[in-house]
Amino acid sequence: MIQTRPAGANWSGNHRYRAAETLLPADLDELATAISDAGSVRVQATRHTFNDVGDTDGALVSLERMPVAIDVAAEHVRVEGLVTFAQLAPVLEAEGRALHNLGSLPHISVAGATATGTHGSGVLNGNLSSAVTAVEIMDATGAIERFDRAHAWFPAAALSLGALGVVTAVELRTEPTYLVTAQVYTGISWEAIAGDPDRVLSCARSVSVFTTWGDPDDDLVWVKASDGDESDAVLRGLGGEPLRGPLHLGRIRTVNNTTALGTAGPWHTRLPHFRADALPSDGDEIQSEYFVPLASAREALTAVRAIAPSFTDQLLVSELRTVASDDLWLSPAFERDVLAVHFTWRNDTPGVREALPRVEAALAPFDVRPHWGKAFTLSGSDVRATLPRADDFSAVVRAADPDGVFRNAFLERTLGL
Ligand SMILES: Cc1cc2nc3c(=O)[nH]c(=O)nc-3n(C[C@H](O)[C@H](O)[C@H](O)COP(=O)(O)OP(=O)(O)OC[C@H]3O[C@@H](n4cnc5c(N)ncnc54)[C@H](O)[C@@H]3O)c2cc1C
Structure with missing residues (x-):
């Protein structure tokens, strides 16, 4: 008999799973039985998504009891x-x-x-x-x-x-x-950031810009630098100074849960914002993220900033990052280097659903792609239009899973599967 537990909700609580129970197979044989007994299956992993990508009207399965x-x-x-x-x-x-x-x-x-x-x-x-x-x-x-x-x-x-x-x-x-040294800089003006985003975003191994699209006190640049990166000189040259005092990410108060600043440490202790031994972020939140070509970063940031007064009441903080291109058919970075424009919203679904179309309209001229695991309202045809290999992906899915056992409402809505 395969064990079960209540399916519950995702990490932030903004999505309650439709399935009542999650099946907990103990090994590969039980996993195969769970799949064959159910008409429809999705996997529930660590539940850090903000939409129904991992949900189903059929059976949810978790690998949490299986050997690691x-x-x-x-x-x-x-x-x-x-x-x-x-x-x-x-x-x-x-x-x-x-x-x-x-x-x-x-x-x-x-x-x-x-x-x-x-x-x-x-x-x-x-x-x-x-x-x-x-x-x-x-x-x-x-x-x-x-x-x-x-x-x-x-x-x-x-x-x-x-x-x-x-x-x-x-x-x-x-x-x-490898070793990484992280530092957070304040005092860099929005004009310096958005005027030449490439200069800031390429000054270290990993760079994140935090902003609330208006209050200069919320504009921070968090760099994770390798030996030889010139981020300190570049950011001081733009008026930046290492943060003194507590770290606040927009309206998110960090509570002794972030990774160390100012000293070198192994990659995995510096690259994440949040420490493995602490609770991350705010928790009471919804996240969205959109990807536009890095080459359009300046225009895209200007477009979002222009409409920011229409959504900042809902916003806790935004983060700007970059992702290098790849060749994976559904990747938001498929065949293009991208700017990732992230929004951590208040955990207010109706309010967020009002704000999202405004952001999506502002980014529409830039062939915007959504983060698959976060909240968005773009239509399936808009999503597919930006992914030249979406039809090839769907053809593979139909061949690999002819009866649609692993499909769900999210895949139907966004990919027409
Ligand atoms: C606080 C916080 C911070 C975040 N930071 C970032 C960030 O820095 N960058 C970023 O890009 N995203 C970030 N995210 C989003 C998150 O990383 C992604 O949405 C990711 O998909 C979550 O994985 P999960 O296993 O927790 O989610 P789940 O919802 O459990 O799984 C994600 C999807 O993968 C499927 N899946 C999982 N395991 C399997 C499996 N074994 N077989 C088949 N399908 C499987 C699920 O069915 C679901 O569709 C963050 C989320 C939170 C809550």
Whole structure:
């Protein structure tokens, strides 16, 4: 008998799962049984999404009771089961290895993050899906297939939204471990940031700009620098100074939960904003994020700033990051370097749903793509219009899952699946 628990809600509580229960298979045989018994299945991982991408009217499955494995090989690591970056990073570090980047928090699952194109920042850093070298996926018949870069379906399987089946293992590219020094700068004017976004966003290995689109006291630049980065000189040259006093991200008060500033430390202790041993962000929030070509950054920022008074009541903070281009068919950075324009909103669904179309209209001239795991109201046809390989992705999904066992309302709405 497969164990169950209540399905509950996502991390921030803005989405209550439609399924009443989550199935908790204990091994691959039970996982295959759970899939074959259900007409429709989605995986619930660490639940850090803000929409119904991971929901279903059928059965929810979690891998949380299944065995976990982390195998570090020469230049890659294979993780099996429900593994978070917080679990993975220290194991890699102990072997002298590292990932190229991390998102703002390490509490998320490797499978869930890579399934949705989760990213950190850095003009040379692709999103976390771009580090995938292979995935192993259980299909509706219970068979497991490995998709590596040589497989024709790899560009769909590495960032799949869970539409091909249950990802049982992920392999990621690694590199030798490295040190990072983080610093937060204040005093850089919006004109200096938006006038030449490339100058600020490319001054270090990873750069995040925080803003509330008006109050200069909320404009911060958080850099994560490698040896040789010239961020300190560049940002001081723009009037910046290292933060003195407590760190506030717009209207989010950090409470001894952020990573260290001013000293060098291993990559995984500096690249996320939030520490693995602390609760991240605000919690009582909804997030959205939009991706536009980096080449249009200046115009896109000007367009959002012009309409900001229409949404700032709902806003806790915005963050601007960069993601390097990749070749994954559903990636927000598919074949283009992008500026990521992020919004952390108050946890007020009606208010956020009013604000989103205004932001989306402002960014529409820039061929805007949404973050798959965050709130958006763009129509499916608008989303597909910006992704030249969306139809190829859908063809792979139909071939891999002919009965639509892993499809849901989100995939139907956004991809017409
Ligand atoms: C506080 C906070 C900070 C965040 N910071 C960032 C950030 O810095 N950058 C960024 O890009 N995003 C960020 N996000 C968004 C988040 O990282 C993504 O939405 C990510 O998808 C969450 O993964 P999850 O496993 O927690 O979510 P889940 O909702 O559990 O899973 C995500 C999706 O993947 C599918 N999935 C998960 N596991 C499997 C599997 N084994 N097989 C098949 N399908 C699977 C699920 O069905 C779902 O569709 C943040 C979210 C929060 C709450």
